[in-house]
Amino acid sequence: MNILQINASARREGANSTKVANSVVERLKAANPTATLTLRDLAVTPHPVLDEAALGALFTPAEQRTAEQAARVALDDALIAEIQAHDT
Incomplete structure (x- = not known):
């Protein structure tokens, strides 16, 4: 499993959407220990x-x-x- 997490909140710290995304990814990785994660944070590197x-x-x-x-x-x-x- 290859997971792509895209954070799009303008808040770099403490964004609720990021907290939810992190929680989902943690559960996915717990269920799939060999899963890889790529994190794209649009606040850090905007397109x-x-x-x-x-x-x-x-x-x-x-x-x-x-x-x-x-x-x-x-x-x-x-x-x-x-x-x-x-x-x-």
């Missing part, structure tokens, strides 16, 4: 908003992207791959 520049990058053919556009698409692709690599 850039989907704006006009990002859309432009996504709709530009890969071979025509600027370095900035390629980096943005690579970031989105990496996060999509992270989600796909987890089953819980």
